[in-house]
Amino acid sequence: xxxxxxxxxxxxxxxxxxxxxxxxxxxxxxxxxxxxxxxxxxxxxxxxxxxxxxxxxxxxxxxxxxxxxxxxxxxxxxxxxxxxxxxxxxxxxxxxxxxxxxxxxxxxxxxxxxxxxxxxxxxxxxxxxxxxxxxxxxxxxxxxxxxxxxxxxxxxxxxxxxxxxxxxxxxxxxxxxxxxxxxxxxxxxxxxxxxxxxxxxxxxxxxxxxxxxxxxxxxxxxxxxxxxxxxxxxxxxxxxxxxxxxxxxxxxxxxxxxxxxxxxxxxxxxxxxxxxxxxxxxxxxxxxxxxxxxxxxxxxxxxxxxxxxxxxxxxxxxxxxxxxxxxxxxxxxxxxxxxxxxxxxxxxxxxxxxxxxxxxxxxxxxxxxxxxxxxxxxxxxxxxxxxxxxxxxxxxxxxxxxxxxxxxxxxxxxxxxxxxxxxxxxxxxxxxxxxxxxxxxxxxxxxxxxxxxxxxxxxxxxxxxxxxxxxxxxxxxxxxxxxxxxxxxxxx
Numbered sequence: 001x002x003x004x005x006x007x008x009x010x011x012x013x014x015x016x017x018x019x020x021x022x023x024x025x026x027x028x029x030x031x032x033x034x035x036x037x038x039x040x041x042x043x044x045x046x047x048x049x050x051x052x053x054x055x056x057x058x059x060x061x062x063x064x065x066x067x068x069x070x071x072x073x074x075x076x077x078x079x080x081x082x083x084x085x086x087x088x089x090x091x092x093x094x095x096x097x098x099x100x101x102x103x104x105x106x107x108x109x110x111x112x113x114x115x116x117x118x119x120x121x122x123x124x125x126x127x128x129x130x131x132x133x134x135x136x137x138x139x140x141x142x143x144x145x146x147x148x149x150x151x152x153x154x155x156x157x158x159x160x161x162x163x164x165x166x167x168x169x170x171x172x173x174x175x176x177x178x179x180x181x182x183x184x185x186x187x188x189x190x191x192x193x194x195x196x197x198x199x200x201x202x203x204x205x206x207x208x209x210x211x212x213x214x215x216x217x218x219x220x221x222x223x224x225x226x227x228x229x230x231x232x233x234x235x236x237x238x239x240x241x242x243x244x245x246x247x248x249x250x251x252x253x254x255x256x257x258x259x260x261x262x263x264x265x266x267x268x269x270x271x272x273x274x275x276x277x278x279x280x281x282x283x284x285x286x287x288x289x290x291x292x293x294x295x296x297x298x299x300x301x302x303x304x305x306x307x308x309x310x311x312x313x314x315x316x317x318x319x320x321x322x323x324x325x326x327x328x329x330x331x332x333x334x335x336x337x338x339x340x341x342x343x344x345x346x347x348x349x350x351x352x353x354x355x356x357x358x359x360x361x362x363x364x365x366x367x368x369x370x371x372x373x374x375x376x377x378x379x380x381x382x383x384x385x386x387x388x389x390x391x392x393x394x395x396x397x398x399x400x401x402x403x404x405x406x407x408x409x410x411x412x413x414x415x416x417x418x419x420x421x422x423x424x425x426x427x428x429x430x431x432x433x434x435x436x437x438x439x440x441x442x443x444x445x446x447x448x449x450x451x452x453x454x455x456x457x458x459x460x461x462x463x464x465x466x467x468x469x470x471x472x473x474x475x476x477x478x479x480x481x482x483x484x485x486x487x488x489x490x491x492x
Contacts, residue, residue, distance in 0.1 A: 012334045013103045013113075017049045022058055022221065023204035025065035026214030032057040037223075039197060042110035043332055051197050054222035056230035059189065062218040063236050066160045066187040069215030076157050076185035080136030087132035087182055090210035091125040097206065098122065104198040105170050106333050111296065113334045116171070124175035124203075127468070130452035131183035134473055138184065140480075148486040155477045157185035158263070159238030162231040164224075164252070165200065166243045167193035168299040174200055176467040177241050178217065184476035189218045189237070191228055197221035224248060233259040239476065243267040243301075245390075246416075246461050265465025265475050267301065267457055269390040270418030273411040274304035274447070275401075275433060277424040278312035284445075285313075285423045286320045289396070292421055292447040294328065294374050298394040301462075302419035304447060306387055307398050308407050314400045318378060321396070322360045325374040356380045356397070382413050390416070404429060408436045417460035421447050440466075 020036075021028040029052075036050040054062075070076055075083065094101065102116030111120070140153030163177040170192060181188050192200035197219075204219040220227055228248075232240055232255035239262055242252045246268040256262045274292050276285045292304030309317045329338050361375035372394060380387050380397040387397050401407040411420060411433075420439040424430055434442040440458040443449050450456060455469035466472050486492075 012332075013099060015100070015103050015107060017104075017198065019198070019201035019205055020049050021052045021201075022054050022062075023201060023217075023219040024058070024062045025069075025218065026208055028201075028205075031055070031222075032061070037194060037221075039108060039195065041107045043107070048107055049198070051194075051201075051221050054191070054220035055226040058220050058222070059191075059227055059230040059234065062189040062220050063160060063162075063231070063234050065215040066189055066218055067236050069213060070157070070159055070187040073187070073213050073215060075187060075213050075216045080138060080183075080185075083183060083185065084132040084135040086211045087128050087135065087179070090207055090212065091128035091132070093206040093210055094121060094125040094128070094203070097202070101171065101199055101202060103334075104202060105196070108196040108198045109167055109170055110333055112338065114336045115296075120169065120171045124171045127175040127179045127452055128182075131179040131473065134180075134470065135183040138473070138477065143481070145483070145492065148489055148492060149483050150486050151481060151483045154480040154482060156480055158476050158478050159186065160236060161186045161188040161239045161241060161476060162234070162237045163188055163190045164228050164231065164240070164242040164244065165190060165192045167195040168296065168301075170196040170199045171203075173243055174203060176243070176472070178203075180472040181241075181476045182212070182217070184473060186239075186476050187216045189220060189231060191220055191222060191231055194221060194223050228252075229255060232256055235260045238262055240264045241465070241475065243467075245269055246463075249463060265457075266463030267465070267467060268418075268461065268463040269416055270301045270303070270458065270462050271306060271388065271390055271414045271416040272302050272304050272419040272421070272439070273306040273308055273414075273437070274421035275407050275411060275423065275437075276307070276309045276313070276317065277422075277426065277429055278310040279425045279429075280313065280423040281425075282313050282316050282320060285309075286317060286324055288421070288423060288445075288447055289321065290324050293396040294325075294394045295448060297372075298391065300448075301390075302441075302448070303391075304419075304421050305391055305395060305397055306411075306414075307396055308401050308410060309398060310407075311400050311402055314398075318359070318376075318398060321398070322376055325360050325376055325396070328374045330373060356384060356386060361394070382410055388414060404432060408433060411437050415461040416458070418458035418462035419443065 031052040035053040037053045038047045098121045101121045105111045106113045138155050143151035145151045161181050165173045207217045232252045249266045249268045256264045356377040357379040359376045361373035374394040376396045378398045417438045420437045420442045422433050422444045455466040455471040457466040
């Protein structure tokens with residue numbers, strides 16, 4: 001296992017933390033309570049900044065500003081093309097600050113700086129542009145009524161939206177939610193994860209600079225039991241979009257039901273299978289599975305952590321997977337040669353205690369910061385915690401199978417249904433498995449194949465509702481039917 005925590009030999013960008021207050025109604029303000037909380041650098045455990053701590057009083061102020069902006073402001077009333085122009089300006093400003101924004105997500109979340117610059121930040125800007133392109137194409141349809149009536153539907157913005165964003169992809173998740181809601185004409189309050197508030201506050205600043213009217217986009221950092229709960233139960237929030245754990249998703253749904261029955265969309269946990277068949281190219285499959293498991297340190301809801309390999313290539317696959325995992329470089333995420341940054345997790349000890357065989361990794365690899373070696377278990381059974389529970393870390397569980405029917409049953413033996421991967425050269429096998437596995441997305445001979453036009457979301461206890469694609473836009477629109485009588489019409 002290679003480590004890269006010695007002499008630096010690489011440049012860490014200068015970082016000035018500019019925004020640490022709540023952003024409400026176009027202004028950066030202190031929390032009503034005056035309280036702050038610390039956000040820490042997972043590379044070192046050191047405090048980066050003190051952030052204003054929003055709670056119920058601040059959520060109330062933010063929702064009030066969003067409600068005023070929706071009921072009386074220009075955003076939902078301007079033509080879609082006008083919203084699109086502002087969203088394009090927002091995207092351009094994001095592009096102009098790529099280095100700074102990537103650095104914020106690195107010190108806040110331990111994300112690889114190079115990946116942030118190449119993927120996360122540009123990807124956020126591209127999501128804005130994708131939905132800007134949809135803003136002037138929102139329309140209902142004319143209905144063919146069975147009586148002398150003229151009927152049509154309108155697609156209207158749902159109103160004030162509460163977005164609750166996780167910590168593992170601060171930028172990506174921010175724009176997954178904010179971009180379609182802006183295009184639809186909604187106003188919103190964003191609660192970023194308390195672990196990673198820095199980039200969301202910077203995006204609030206850029207949104208104002210781009211010309212998004214005051215009150216349309218509010219950002220309130222805080223904790224789930226206070227700020228998050230206040231938003232989920234708020235009587236004047238019209239919609240909640242939540243990404244996070246299944247346990248908290250339940251609480252969000254309960255709060256929404258017990259308040260104003262606001263609709264909820266949930267993107268929750270996952271325990272995604274990757275199924276490798278005998279006919280696969282072993283080297284390609286090993287590299288694909290390595291990426292599926294260890295991308296973003298395994299801190300990704302769709303991480304492929306249940307790896308089913310057909311018996312004919314199982315031994316060769318295991319040998320090469322261990323060799324590749326041992327080459328992984330763990331260390332400072334600002335180092336361009338590093339594959340995996342810092343994190344915290346507990347399931348390695350659980351896997352060992354349940355009788356799985358630890359082939360490689362599983363140990364801390366630095367005395368400073370939170371760094372864990374990429375880990376591989378074999379002799380894993382479907383009832384073990386490491387095969388059933390979301391680990392959110394760099395842990396691969398390898399399992400052998402014989403037949404297509406057997407592996408379909410194994411792949412579905414989880415309460416989750418977020419993603420799945422299939423590696424095969426046989427189109428019949430691909431078709432059978434992709435239609436049989438219960439998940440929101442199936443990637444065949446690829447993984448993490450996200451695209452702005454491809455809807456993403458799960459089933460079962462992985463939640464419901466889609467991010468990306470036109471499906472995500474629909475989440476923030478309400479269909480209204482309008483009917484008027486027809487008199488002396490020559491035809492219906």
